[in-house]
Structure formats: C-alpha cells, structure tokens
Amino acid sequence: MSDAAPAHAPRIERAGLSGRLRPLIPWLLVPAAILLGYLGIWAQASWPLLEPVLNEDGTLRTRVFDLAPFDVRLSSWLTLTVSGLAMGMMIFVMASGLTLVFGLMDVINFGHGAFVAIGAFTGITVLLAFPGLAGAESLAANLALVGLAALAAMAVTGLLGGLFERIIIRPVYGAHLKQILVTMGGLIVAEQMIHVVWGPSEIFIARPEMLKGALTFHGAAIETYRLMAVGLGLAIFLAIRAVLRHTTIGLIVRAGVQNGEMVEALGYRLRLVFVGVFIAGSALAGLGGVMWGLYQEVVTATMGAEIMVLVFIVVIIGGLGSVEGCFLGALLVGLTQNYVAFLEPKAALVSDIALMVLILMWRPEGMMSAGGRR
Amino acid sequence: MLQGVDLDVPAGEVTMLLGRNGAGKTTTLRTIMGLWKLRQGRIGFAGQELGxxxxxxxxxxxxxxxPEEMGIFGDLTVAENMRLGARTRRMRQDRIDWLTAAFPALGTFWHRPAGTLSGGQKQMLSLARVMVEPRQLYLIDEPTKGLAPAVVSVLVGALRQLKSEGATILMVEQNFAVAKALGQNAAVMDDGRTVWSGRMAELAGDAGLQDRLMGLHLEGHR
Incomplete structure (x- = not known):
C-alpha cells in the first residue's frame, strides 16, 4: 500500500432551499399559531358566514354575511396572545430541566412536579413574610420581594433536587419502570410533606401591588404580571441557551444528550454533570412554581402533579433533550390552550393532546430531537 | 463473553487484534475502556490496574x-467535537495543523455540524478527535469498515504518522492489507479468547497459520 493517499478533496454543496428551511420550520410554528389564533378569532366574529334570506316572491336564498372588520377582536387576540406566551414561558421554565434530565441520562422523573409545588409554597411563604414590601406601591420593592421569593424557592428546590437525585434516582439508573415507580412515590411523599408543613388547604395569594395592574394597548388589557413572566421566561431561555452554546459545561451537556457513553470515554464525568443539571433543573422547576403560583394566585400541594401533564407534553413534542424544542413546545401549548379556550371552551381540554398528536405524526421524535441520540 | 484473553500491547508499537466476527475483539476494547465491566482477571496499564x-x-x-460506530456528536460542529477530544478550551495549534493536513475535509467543514459529514469524514473526525491530544494508548475499533478505498488510504496515512510518533496502538481491523501495513504485532481472537499472538510478519508470511487460526486465508481479504 502506497504512503501517498489519493486526493480526497471535499466539496461544499449548497443545501437546497427545503434543506435550509427545514431546521427553521419549528420556529415558524409559533408565529403561525399566533396568526391562526387571530384568524380563528376573526372568523368567530364573522360567524355564521351564510344566512338564509326570504325573497320578495317567498323563495329562500342564501346571503353571504358581511365579514366582520378585520380588527373586530384585536383586543381579545392581544390579550390571549400575551396570556398564551406568558403561560408558555412558565411551562418552559418548569420543563427545561426535565428535558435535559431525560436527554442526558435517560431518567424519567415523574417527581419533577414536587419541585414545582415546593418551590411555589416556599416562594409564597417569603411573599407572605414581607407584607410591607408586597403592599408597597414601588415596583422596585415589589420586584425585590419577588426576586427574593424566587431565590429562596430555587435554593430550597435545588437542595432537595440534589437529595432526590442521591436518594431516589441514583439507585434506579437505567431501569425505567423503577424510575417511574419511585419518582411517583417521591412526588406523593413530597405532596404529603407540603400538607405537614403548610397545612392541608390551598393558600390564596395576592400579587405584589405593582404587579396587579394591567396595561391598556389597542383596547386590550394586558396584565403587568404576564408581561413580566414573558420577559423573565425569555431571559431564562436565552441564558440557558448561552450556557449550552458558549461554555464547556454546555458543550458536555449537549454532547451527553446525544451519546453519554462517548462523553465518558473522552474523559468527562457525566454523572457529575448530570447531578449539576438535575439540581439546576429542580431549581428552575421551583422558580416556575413561584411564577405559576403568582399567575394563578393560589397554591395547592397537587399543583405540581397537575401541571406535569403539560410539562410532559412540552418535553415530548419539543424532542427529548432539546431546550429549544422545549421552548417552542411550551409556547405552542400555551398559545393553543388560550386560543382554543376562548373559541371553544370544551375543546380546551383536548387541545394540547391534539397538538401533541399532530406534532408526533409530523415528527415522531419531537420537533427538535437531539441528533444522533442513542 | 470474554473467557481467556491474554494480551500484551508493547509500548510504542502497533498491535492488531484480529479474528472472525463475534470473536470478542470489540468486547475486549470496550472492556479495557471500562465501558463493560470486568468480572474476572486484570487489566494493567502503565503501572495502574484499570479493572x-x-x-x-x-x-x-x-x-x-x-469506537466502531465512531461516536460522533452529530449536532455539534467539527470544531466542538475536536474540543471535546482535546478536553481543553484551547486546542494545540500544532496538532490542529497536523490533523487538518492529514484530514483536509475536517478543515473544510470545521464549523459545520458533524452530522452533515459523510461516513468517511465522520470516521476521520472520530480518529482526529482522539489524536488531537497525545495519548499513551490508542484503542481503535475497525476504522476502515465500510469505507471507500480513497478514504481508507487517508486514514492509513494518518495512522502511519501517528505510528511514526511512537504511539502505542491496539487496533481491531478486518482488512488484512491494512492490518499488515500498520501492525508490528498481532493477536488473533476466537470465541472470546486469544488463540495466537506474535509478530505480524510471522502471521502475514504464513498462510497455513492464518488458515489454522481463522479458517480462512487473511490474504483473501486484500
């Protein structure tokens, strides 16, 4: 065999338009959903489009109704869109850790909802402890209090997440059925502990003074708190994305989601990274719990288990291990639920399941499944 | 299952692990790497016990x-795959220059997702990723499997350079022409055990030995 290798000259072929657009399609679904929501609301205002009319000679004819003006329900649409985006952002905050835990170590954690509920109760406890700050008509004071509540919730749920991983998850690595059973058990124990610490009743909470109001825009009342939730959710998404894309730990996490064994074989202690991700994911769930509690203005021990249905839908349609997919999935779920609840309240119950079915029929591994994942 | 592997990999030399499919070659590499648990016996490396x-x-x-399946991270760029191999944020420029000269495709597609590379380019990346930092021992599992002759030649050229650095390599290879070109030592496995080990020249020059060890003439794979 000759030492001189034949030329192996690579060429860069330009991808076709469809090839270049393909990765962007999931990102286009959110504006498409917003547009579809608008069309749905406008069409409802124009309904029915046809009307039977009696002619002078006694016969019937069908008349096309005048379509409603295009901005007939602009205010409803704006309110619903902001509400859907806010709901989506909160679900994303809760789900982001879960999708990485799923992707990184194939761990199915049904106990994730426990951190949502404990985070909410911890945050609410902080809010109730400082009624002066909550009642102050100062945005700075109100935000400082909410920030303190969020930090406390994240600290408690992060710490509990570390213990949960050590005591409950670690003995069942690689055994999915056992993971489902023990993490559900963990969720039940956590709910009962909430009853022990905070009592059996739900706790109603008023938002801090400056977060109660609403802004008026084009006749639409948009709650200040929802805008804050959208901003915070977006900031958290960008921060997670920056960590994943621009840090070594992020690089290891992205690689680990695709092929954990190879990451280990390259010399990285993936277990240690996983523990870190689990703790961060639990802390984010706790933060999501505080946001959700303030959104609903009530916290219950079962709120985590209840929201987990939406969280799992988001993780599945986003693609296991994909933070971007999780973000888009959460926005789609939030928007769909809000629009459908307005247009046809009864259908809201099944709208998210229908969305999941449609997306899985289109991309069975989710919108943005981690490539090459084993 | 391995049941009697007795293998010595001399430092600074290339040892080829040969044998039929299912003989236990990949299992041996994975066990040395700790990806499968060692139940009995010992694996010594530079004075350490790896078991x-x-x-x-x-x-x-x-x-x-x-690994045989290359283990490329398809969503990461070629550069990011290499960075993971280097285990440092700043890779050594002399190694990068060397590897992009040996594998020009990697330089061309440096910022592209590795998943978009061809099979041969992925294999180059898999090899380059482990060569980006000098290692004391390289375990390489069937790097030429299923690749076009032109790509095989590129890989062999790079492995020759690695060998000339004095690297210690234990390599599984089914292509006997490649094995003969690179290997100084050979070990033949069958049914989970080593059935022969010695100098490659001895095995390559004895068609009867090849026939006896593996029931086929390795030269036939040329």
Whole structure:
C-alpha cells in the first residue's frame, strides 16, 4: 500500500432551499399559531358566514354575511396572545430541566412536579413574610420581594433536587419502570410533606401591588404580571441557551444528550454533570412554581402533579433533550390552550393532546430531537 | 463473553487484534475502556490496574478510544467535537495543523455540524478527535469498515504518522492489507479468547497459520 493517499478533496454543496428551511420550520410554528389564533378569532366574529334570506316572491336564498372588520377582536387576540406566551414561558421554565434530565441520562422523573409545588409554597411563604414590601406601591420593592421569593424557592428546590437525585434516582439508573415507580412515590411523599408543613388547604395569594395592574394597548388589557413572566421566561431561555452554546459545561451537556457513553470515554464525568443539571433543573422547576403560583394566585400541594401533564407534553413534542424544542413546545401549548379556550371552551381540554398528536405524526421524535441520540 | 484473553500491547508499537466476527475483539476494547465491566482477571496499564475504573477515569489515565460506530456528536460542529477530544478550551495549534493536513475535509467543514459529514469524514473526525491530544494508548475499533478505498488510504496515512510518533496502538481491523501495513504485532481472537499472538510478519508470511487460526486465508481479504 502506497504512503501517498489519493486526493480526497471535499466539496461544499449548497443545501437546497427545503434543506435550509427545514431546521427553521419549528420556529415558524409559533408565529403561525399566533396568526391562526387571530384568524380563528376573526372568523368567530364573522360567524355564521351564510344566512338564509326570504325573497320578495317567498323563495329562500342564501346571503353571504358581511365579514366582520378585520380588527373586530384585536383586543381579545392581544390579550390571549400575551396570556398564551406568558403561560408558555412558565411551562418552559418548569420543563427545561426535565428535558435535559431525560436527554442526558435517560431518567424519567415523574417527581419533577414536587419541585414545582415546593418551590411555589416556599416562594409564597417569603411573599407572605414581607407584607410591607408586597403592599408597597414601588415596583422596585415589589420586584425585590419577588426576586427574593424566587431565590429562596430555587435554593430550597435545588437542595432537595440534589437529595432526590442521591436518594431516589441514583439507585434506579437505567431501569425505567423503577424510575417511574419511585419518582411517583417521591412526588406523593413530597405532596404529603407540603400538607405537614403548610397545612392541608390551598393558600390564596395576592400579587405584589405593582404587579396587579394591567396595561391598556389597542383596547386590550394586558396584565403587568404576564408581561413580566414573558420577559423573565425569555431571559431564562436565552441564558440557558448561552450556557449550552458558549461554555464547556454546555458543550458536555449537549454532547451527553446525544451519546453519554462517548462523553465518558473522552474523559468527562457525566454523572457529575448530570447531578449539576438535575439540581439546576429542580431549581428552575421551583422558580416556575413561584411564577405559576403568582399567575394563578393560589397554591395547592397537587399543583405540581397537575401541571406535569403539560410539562410532559412540552418535553415530548419539543424532542427529548432539546431546550429549544422545549421552548417552542411550551409556547405552542400555551398559545393553543388560550386560543382554543376562548373559541371553544370544551375543546380546551383536548387541545394540547391534539397538538401533541399532530406534532408526533409530523415528527415522531419531537420537533427538535437531539441528533444522533442513542 | 470474554473467557481467556491474554494480551500484551508493547509500548510504542502497533498491535492488531484480529479474528472472525463475534470473536470478542470489540468486547475486549470496550472492556479495557471500562465501558463493560470486568468480572474476572486484570487489566494493567502503565503501572495502574484499570479493572473497576470507570471510562472517564480510564480516559484521563491516557487512553483514547475510537469506537466502531465512531461516536460522533452529530449536532455539534467539527470544531466542538475536536474540543471535546482535546478536553481543553484551547486546542494545540500544532496538532490542529497536523490533523487538518492529514484530514483536509475536517478543515473544510470545521464549523459545520458533524452530522452533515459523510461516513468517511465522520470516521476521520472520530480518529482526529482522539489524536488531537497525545495519548499513551490508542484503542481503535475497525476504522476502515465500510469505507471507500480513497478514504481508507487517508486514514492509513494518518495512522502511519501517528505510528511514526511512537504511539502505542491496539487496533481491531478486518482488512488484512491494512492490518499488515500498520501492525508490528498481532493477536488473533476466537470465541472470546486469544488463540495466537506474535509478530505480524510471522502471521502475514504464513498462510497455513492464518488458515489454522481463522479458517480462512487473511490474504483473501486484500
């Protein structure tokens, strides 16, 4: 065999338009959903489009109704869109850790909802402890209090997440059925502990003074708190994305989601990274719990288990291990639920399941499944 | 299952692990790498006992592994794959220059997702990723499998350079022409055990030995 290798000259072929657009399609679904929501609301205002009319000679004819003006329900649409985006952002905050835990170590954690509920109760406890700050008509004071509540919730749920991983998850690595059973058990124990610490009743909470109001825009009342939730959710998404894309730990996490064994074989202690991700994911769930509690203005021990249905839908349609997919999935779920609840309240119950079915029929591994994942 | 592997890999030389499909060659590499648990026996490396160590600790001890299925991270760019192999934020420029000269495709597609590379380019990346930092021992599993002759030649050229650096390599290879060109030593496995080991020249020059060890003439794979 000759030492001189034949030329192996690579060429860069330009991808076709469809090839270049393909990765962007999931990102286009959110504006498409917003547009579809608008069309749905406008069409409802124009309904029915046809009307039977009696002619002078006694016969019937069908008349096309005048379509409603295009901005007939602009205010409803704006309110619903902001509400859907806010709901989506909160679900994303809760789900982001879960999708990485799923992707990184194939761990199915049904106990994730426990951190949502404990985070909410911890945050609410902080809010109730400082009624002066909550009642102050100062945005700075109100935000400082909410920030303190969020930090406390994240600290408690992060710490509990570390213990949960050590005591409950670690003995069942690689055994999915056992993971489902023990993490559900963990969720039940956590709910009962909430009853022990905070009592059996739900706790109603008023938002801090400056977060109660609403802004008026084009006749639409948009709650200040929802805008804050959208901003915070977006900031958290960008921060997670920056960590994943621009840090070594992020690089290891992205690689680990695709092929954990190879990451280990390259010399990285993936277990240690996983523990870190689990703790961060639990802390984010706790933060999501505080946001959700303030959104609903009530916290219950079962709120985590209840929201987990939406969280799992988001993780599945986003693609296991994909933070971007999780973000888009959460926005789609939030928007769909809000629009459908307005247009046809009864259908809201099944709208998210229908969305999941449609997306899985289109991309069975989710919108943005981690490539090459084993 | 391995049941009697007695293998010595001399430092600074290339040892070829040969044998039929299912003989236990890949299992041997994976067990050395700690990806499968060692139940009995011992694996010694540079004065350390590897049995019981995890793959990350074994890698940090100085062993690089190129799996048969390449283990490329398709969503990461070529550069990011290399960075993971280097285990440092700043890769050594002399190594990068060397590798992009040996594998021009990697330089061309440096910022492209590795998943978009061809099979041969992925294999180049898999090999380059482990060569980006000098290792004390390279475990390489069938790097030429299923590749076009032109790509095989590129890989062999790079492995020759690695060999000339005095690297210690244990390589599984089904292509006997490649094995003969690179290997100084050979070990033949069958049914989970080593059935022969010695100098490659001895095996390559004895068609009867090849026939007896594997029931086929390795030269036939040329």
């Amino acid at each position: 019981g160590m995890g793959p990350s600790a074994i890698a940090r001890a100085g062993i690089g592994y190129v």
